Amino acid sequence: MNKYDKLVTNAAGRIVPTEINGKPAIPYMGIGKYKPEGYRAAPKIASCADYPNDGNKVIPDLKAALIKAGLHDGMTISTHHHFRNGDLVATQIFDIAHEMGIKDLMWYPSASFPCHESMTKYLDDGTINRIEGSMNGALGRFTSDGKMKGLGVLRSHGGRYQAVQDGEVHIDIAVIAAPTADPFGNANGVNGPAACGLLGFALADSQYADKVIVVTDNLVPFPCIPWQINGNYVDYVVVLDKIGIPEKIVSGTTEITKSPDRLLLAEWSAKFCYEAGLIYDGFSFQAGAGGTALSIGIYFSEILREHGWKARFARGGSNKYLVKMLEEGLVEYILDGQTFDLDGVRSIRDNPHHTWTSPFTSYNYHSKGNFASMVDIVILGATEVDVNFNANVVTHSDGYLLHGIGGWQNTLFGKCVILPVPLFRDRMPVIRDEVTTLCGPGELIDVIVTERGIAINPRRPDLIEKMKNSSLPIKTIEELKEEAEKICGKPAKPKFTDEIVAVVKWVDGTVLDSIRKVQLKS
Amino acid sequence: MQQIATTGNKGKGIRSDCFVTLELTAQGGIQLEVESKVEVMYGDSIRSETLEILNFFGIDNAILKIEDTGAIPLVIAARLEAAIKKLIKTDKDWAPKIIEENRYTTAKDRNRFSRLYLPGNSPSLMINAGIHKPDGIILDLEDAVAPDKKDEARFLVRNALCGIDFYGAERMVRINQGERGIEDLNYIIPFNVNLILLPKCEKPEQLYAVNDQIKIIQKKFKITDPVWIMPIIESALGVINAYAIASSVDNVAAMAIGLEDYTADLGTRRTAEGNESFFARSMVVNAARAASIQPIDSVFSDVGDMEGLRQNVLRSKALGFDGMGCIHPRQIQVIHETFAPTTEEIEKAKKIVSAFHKANEKGLGVVSLGTKMIDPPVVKRALNTINLAVKMNKLAENWRESYEQI
Numbered sequence: 001m002n003k004y005d006k007l008v009t010n011a012a013g014r015i016v017p018t019e020i021n022g023k024p025a026i027p028y029m030g031i032g033k034y035k036p037e038g039y040r041a042a043p044k045i046a047s048c049a050d051y052p053n054d055g056n057k058v059i060p061d062l063k064a065a066l067i068k069a070g071l072h073d074g075m076t077i078s079t080h081h082h083f084r085n086g087d088l089v090a091t092q093i094f095d096i097a098h099e100m101g102i103k104d105l106m107w108y109p110s111a112s113f114p115c116h117e118s119m120t121k122y123l124d125d126g127t128i129n130r131i132e133g134s135m136n137g138a139l140g141r142f143t144s145d146g147k148m149k150g151l152g153v154l155r156s157h158g159g160r161y162q163a164v165q166d167g168e169v170h171i172d173i174a175v176i177a178a179p180t181a182d183p184f185g186n187a188n189g190v191n192g193p194a195a196c197g198l199l200g201f202a203l204a205d206s207q208y209a210d211k212v213i214v215v216t217d218n219l220v221p222f223p224c225i226p227w228q229i230n231g232n233y234v235d236y237v238v239v240l241d242k243i244g245i246p247e248k249i250v251s252g253t254t255e256i257t258k259s260p261d262r263l264l265l266a267e268w269s270a271k272f273c274y275e276a277g278l279i280y281d282g283f284s285f286q287a288g289a290g291g292t293a294l295s296i297g298i299y300f301s302e303i304l305r306e307h308g309w310k311a312r313f314a315r316g317g318s319n320k321y322l323v324k325m326l327e328e329g330l331v332e333y334i335l336d337g338q339t340f341d342l343d344g345v346r347s348i349r350d351n352p353h354h355t356w357t358s359p360f361t362s363y364n365y366h367s368k369g370n371f372a373s374m375v376d377i378v379i380l381g382a383t384e385v386d387v388n389f390n391a392n393v394v395t396h397s398d399g400y401l402l403h404g405i406g407g408w409q410n411t412l413f414g415k416c417v418i419l420p421v422p423l424f425r426d427r428m429p430v431i432r433d434e435v436t437t438l439c440g441p442g443e444l445i446d447v448i449v450t451e452r453g454i455a456i457n458p459r460r461p462d463l464i465e466k467m468k469n470s471s472l473p474i475k476t477i478e479e480l481k482e483e484a485e486k487i488c489g490k491p492a493k494p495k496f497t498d499e500i501v502a503v504v505k506w507v508d509g510t511v512l513d514s515i516r517k518v519q520l521k522s
Numbered sequence: 523m524q525q526i527a528t529t530g531n532k533g534k535g536i537r538s539d540c541f542v543t544l545e546l547t548a549q550g551g552i553q554l555e556v557e558s559k560v561e562v563m564y565g566d567s568i569r570s571e572t573l574e575i576l577n578f579f580g581i582d583n584a585i586l587k588i589e590d591t592g593a594i595p596l597v598i599a600a601r602l603e604a605a606i607k608k609l610i611k612t613d614k615d616w617a618p619k620i621i622e623e624n625r626y627t628t629a630k631d632r633n634r635f636s637r638l639y640l641p642g643n644s645p646s647l648m649i650n651a652g653i654h655k656p657d658g659i660i661l662d663l664e665d666a667v668a669p670d671k672k673d674e675a676r677f678l679v680r681n682a683l684c685g686i687d688f689y690g691a692e693r694m695v696r697i698n699q700g701e702r703g704i705e706d707l708n709y710i711i712p713f714n715v716n717l718i719l720l721p722k723c724e725k726p727e728q729l730y731a732v733n734d735q736i737k738i739i740q741k742k743f744k745i746t747d748p749v750w751i752m753p754i755i756e757s758a759l760g761v762i763n764a765y766a767i768a769s770s771v772d773n774v775a776a777m778a779i780g781l782e783d784y785t786a787d788l789g790t791r792r793t794a795e796g797n798e799s800f801f802a803r804s805m806v807v808n809a810a811r812a813a814s815i816q817p818i819d820s821v822f823s824d825v826g827d828m829e830g831l832r833q834n835v836l837r838s839k840a841l842g843f844d845g846m847g848c849i850h851p852r853q854i855q856v857i858h859e860t861f862a863p864t865t866e867e868i869e870k871a872k873k874i875v876s877a878f879h880k881a882n883e884k885g886l887g888v889v890s891l892g893t894k895m896i897d898p899p900v901v902k903r904a905l906n907t908i909n910l911a912v913k914m915n916k917l918a919e920n921w922r923e924s925y926e927q928i
Contacts, residue, residue: 260851261650398562426538426592426646427560451653471915487649487687488594491563 003151004500012390012438016503016511021130021150023168025503028510031443036366036508041167043208055184055222057237062215063096065236066173069211071097074104074129075172078209080201081111082177082189082338086248089177089215089240091118098127106150108171109133110160110201111404115248123148132169133160134404135502143501144400146517152401152502154394154515157201157337158363158370158410159505164204166366168509174205174212176229177243181216185234186227189339190349192218194244197318197339197348199228200358206233217243228356250341261451262292265420268472269379269449270299276466278377278416281309285377286411287316292420293379297321304330315362315375315411318344318354326354335371337362337407363410365507370410378414382421384435387477389442389457391419392435394504397428399436399494399518401502409507412444416463423450429484429491431477436494438513439504453480495519527608529674530601531643532589538646540590540598544605547583552576558590571595572602575616579606596681597645604674618685620714627747628692628716630775633657633913634816634845635861636854637694641666643675648682652689654851660694663706664721672698676709683713692716694752697732704735711739715749717775722783723753724760726770733771750775752818756783761802764809776816778847779806782823794830796837807842819846828856835860862914863907871907872917874900876925 004017010027018025026034051057059065071077077097079090090109097105103126107119110133117138122128130150135143143152155163163169178187179194189199194217206212206229214229215238224231269292273279279300287297298321304310313333316322320343325331327347334354339345347354362371383403384392393408395401411417421430431448446463448455453475456463467474475483485491496516506512525546532541556568568590576584588598596618603616637658640647643666651659661679663672683693695710696719697703703720710718720732729751736749751774753767760767761784768777781792781799790798803819810817819838822831835857838846845861848854863871873891878901881889889896911917918924 260654263852264653398560427564427594428592429563451650489564489567491560492566494562 003149004503010511012441012512014438014513016514017151017500018511020153020503020511026510028506028512031441034508034510036166040165041170041208044210055182055231057185057231057234058183058219059236059238062092062175062213062238062240063100065213065238066093066096068236069173069213071100071102071173073102074106075102076106076108076170078108078171078174078205079110080176080199080205081109081113082196082199082201083194083244083249084196085113085115086194086245087113087115087177088245089175089243090116093175094119094122094127098122098125103127104129104149107131107133108169110157111406112136112139114138134406135401136404137402140394140401140403144395144515144518146497146499146501148501151500152515153505154405154502155505156363156405156409156507157359157407158365158372159405159507159509161204161359161364162366162507162509163505164208165364166509171205171209172211174202174209176202176206176212176214176234178214178216178229179244180218180220180224181214181229181237182220182222182224182231183237184222185212185214185229185231185237186222186224187214187216187229187231187234188224188226189228190226190345191220192216193242193246194218194249195246195342195345195349196244196249197345198336198356200337200356200360202229203358203360206230211235213238215240215243217241250339250345261422263295264451265422265449266292266295267299268454269418269420270296270303271472272418272447272449272454272467272470273300273377273416274303275470275472276416276463279303279309281307282312283309283376284311284313284315284374286375286379286414287314287318287322288379288381290381292381293317294319294321296379296420297325301325301328301330315357315371318348320344323347323354326351335362359407359410363407363507365410366509370413372410373413373415375411375414376416378411378417380408380411380417380419382419382430382440384430384432385419385421385445385448385477386432386435386442387481389445389448389459389477390435390438391440391442391445392437393439395437395515397432397436397491397494399496399516401515405439405504409440412440416446417444418447418449419445420449423452423480423484424488427488429481429488431481431484432491433481437504437515448477448480450480452483455480525609527605529604529608530593532591536591536646538592538594538597538649539644540588540593540601542601542605543587544602544609545585546581546609547585549583551583552581553585555587556590557588559592560590567595568598571598575599575602575606578616579603579610579612579614581606581610593645594649596685597678600677600681601674604677607677608673617713618681620684621687623687623689624684624693624714626690628750630748630750630773631816632692633910634692634776634818636845636857637692637818637847638851638854639666639696639821639847639849642679642695643667643671645678645682648686651851652687652691654854655689656691656848656851656854657845658692658694658717659688660696660719660847662696664696664698664703672702676706680709680713683710683715694719696721696754704731707732707735707739711736711749712743712745714747717750717752719778720751720753721780722756722760723767724757725763726766729753729767729770729774733773736773748773752776752778754778754780755802755806756780757787758784760784761805764805765812768809768813768815774813774815776818776844777806777810777813778818779803779820781820794834796834803841803843811842816844817842819843821847821849822853823849825850825852828852831856832860858914862916863911865916867907868911868917871904871911872921872925874904875908876922878904879922
């Protein structure tokens with residue numbers, strides 16, 4: 001089986017394979033152009049006759065559960081990233097598979113973190129054939145160096161749900177790490193030592209996988225209330241001493257930035273929103289987890305207080321700053337996709353106005369609408385942007401794959417998408433002639449805010465008109481690019497070999513771009 | 523003679539800088555090793571620019587290593603030149619061209635609410651300093667640079683003055699005390715500096731020496747742009763001699779007070795209330811006003827305490843200061859907002875200025891508001907207030923068009 005085959009040029013002008021890991025793939029056709037047909041995938045029909053009447057599905061250990069689930073060569077194993085860098089479960093699965101001599105697994109995580117770096121040894125020895133999901137840090141480097149046996153596939157959170165729902169990815173065994181669960185398999189993320197907020201990333205897996213294993217370190221007698229995962233989908237429950245490292249679950253980039261440059265980006269972004277009339281009583285916004293995005297919340301708060309306005313809802317990434325806005329009455333509802341700190345966990349557990357969502361409700365493109373397109377203001381990051389407002393979030397300007405897509409692609413459907421990015425990082429210009437990897441088409445990206453000026457997409461004459469007399473430094477994207485190159489010099493492009501090592505999927509499952517093996521300097 | 527020199531910075535937390543190790547050899551040509559964070563984008567240009575500089579200084583045989591964390595070209599050039607000049611004697615300089623954006627001079631009485639201190643040997647802080655819009659940017663060669671880095675900092679500061687866009691901020695350099703400070707001038711006067719900060723000023727002779735050297739260099743390089751001086755009073759003796767210092771030479775534009783050293787000299791400690799420095803601050807304000815220059819306050823060192831800073835600025839303004847130093851860009855906005863005229867002050871100034879224009883239009887020599895005569899200094903102050911308010915976007919430039927005359 002070839003990693004990939006049958007290259008074509010897609011609607012974005014990118015060369016992509018139409019056969020990936022032995023299966024056909026559809027090239028990107030434009031936004032909203034690909035119309036899926038047929039029916040969603042369906043899991044096997046189960047029968048209560050095969051499950052214990054007393055509801056007790058507890059199995060002594062993870063290995064026994066994996067064996068009972070039929071673990072064998074070539075299977076697809078899914079895990080989830082709600083423990084972020086504090087996850088202790090995913091690596092254990094592959095330790096067991098390795099010990100059992102299992103080969104060619106496909107790992108299907110909702111995201112990967114530095115704590116998963118040890119997976120490279122299983123990618124090396126053939127235990128894992130490939131990752132479909134996200135390849136961060138060391139895993140990305142491994143992929144970019146062309147060492148992964150299969151072809152990597154990068155999907156957004158919404159795209160992950162879509163792929164499972166559409167039958168593009170069939171999960172053989174889903175392992176769901178749950179901070180609290182009962183013996184029946186009902187589970188939640190709000191209680192227990194590894195409390196992480198919510199388990200939405202595991203929803204598709206629970207619904208569609210052949211076998212579902214819930215792993216917990218806080219087993220409570222039935223019923224586990226609330227249940228975010230229905231026990232009715234679950235085959236086995238495993239109790240471990242410890243499934244996550246709490247201080248690594250609820251940490252990360254959730255502190256407001258102290259960098260004056262980033263604060264300026266945040267301040268200007270908020271000012272832009274205000275002057276462009278995007279903030280009003282009853283508006284909505286998406287708050288990211290990065291330091292800059294957090295600080296924007298602070299500036300939004302000032303504007304809301306001053307006018308006596310409220311946001312109807314905020315989509316997040318929740319954290320103490322967003323919770324503060326909720327508790328102060330500046331935001332009426334938090335529709336949470338991922339909880340970043342203990343204040344977030346407390347709030348989602350105790351406050352009925354703070355509710356959990358999933359990639360299904362928020363992001364799934366093959367659905368009867370989703371929440372993403374209803375949001376007024378979306379603030380996101382990017383590693384690169386080009387003069388056509390296309391953006392990249394997965395590779396760096398040196399060509400290496402270092403990040404996953406997360407919910408980034410999905411949120412681009414918001415009404416106004418703003419990317420606050422530094423004009424250059426150290427000497428690396430962020431605005432390029434052409435992005436190294438296309439992750440978000442320029443049609444969906446409206447405003448680039450840099451510390452040296454703000455560029456509005458010419459596709460948004462309404463915003464350009466509104467900002468005509470603004471005190472903010474509105475410039476063209478070409479002017480910004482030139483300004484950066486004047487300071488940093490004109491950058492050379494990364495050199496790649498012809499070999500494709502991973503592809504980026506669009507939210508509808510079509511192939512948006514290919515990532516090639518980095519050519520090392522001889 | 524020494525054969526190996528190192529310059530620049532590396533290690534944890536170092537960004538946008540480079541560390542240069544240069545060894546002169548007798549033969550073998552140039553052996554160049556570049557380890558760069560931006561190898562893919564700029565590796566080739568770093569190599570070619572490096573070779574060009576070595577060639578310029580006539581170096582044919584050397585082992586050179588550059589460990590780069592994303593330094594812009596003028597930083598790499600400064601590090602390399604500093605290393606070269608540790609090893610060879612030369613009259614040649616590799617100064618970058620002065621960019622068009624930086625070709626502006628400053629007026630003696632320009633606004634100096636905020637002046638941002640930047641360590642003279644830390645390039646990462648310099649590149650974006652101007653975007654925060656301080657009135658002045660100080661490239662500090664004195665206390666913020668370690669003794670063994672003072673030579674190389676001169677090249678970095680010189681290159682920054684030429685090539686980094688400071689977006690209209692007054693380009694200031696704090697030179698060292700004594701002889702070293704006089705030497706520092708050679709690296710900055712020909713390269714587009716607007717103002718020299720002179721630390722630890724105690725007597726007018728210090729200013730004569732500095733000013734004489736400035737004149738010599740200006741003549742040599744045929745520089746006609748003004749270079750202003752801001753002496754900093756940091757001792758009991760300096761406070762006593764404040765007026766003599768303020769009025770010593772005609773290009774003193776402002777006089778600042780440095781309270782950390784001053785309180786140490788007094789044998790006391792700086793407090794939030796500042797009673798210990800009340801006399802000194804008042805002396806500096808009084809001496810500066812007597813010499814018709816701007817009195818400028820010390821820095822507020824708790825960068826996390828914005829409310830404390832605001833209170834400090836209010837006290838400063840009330841004492842008569844025209845500005846203060848800052849050590850973090852976040853302080854700039856608070857300083858500007860608080861020094862800026864208040865709505866009340868602007869309304870009062872509008873009345874006076876309006877009456878002044880009205881009197882002018884009518885050809886009257888005397889300005890009056892109702893039955894009250896307004897003295898010329900009051901009019902002047904009101905005009906200043908209005909200018910400031912317009913400059914700070916607190917008042918429209920054409921405010922008079924819609925202003926209802928009383």
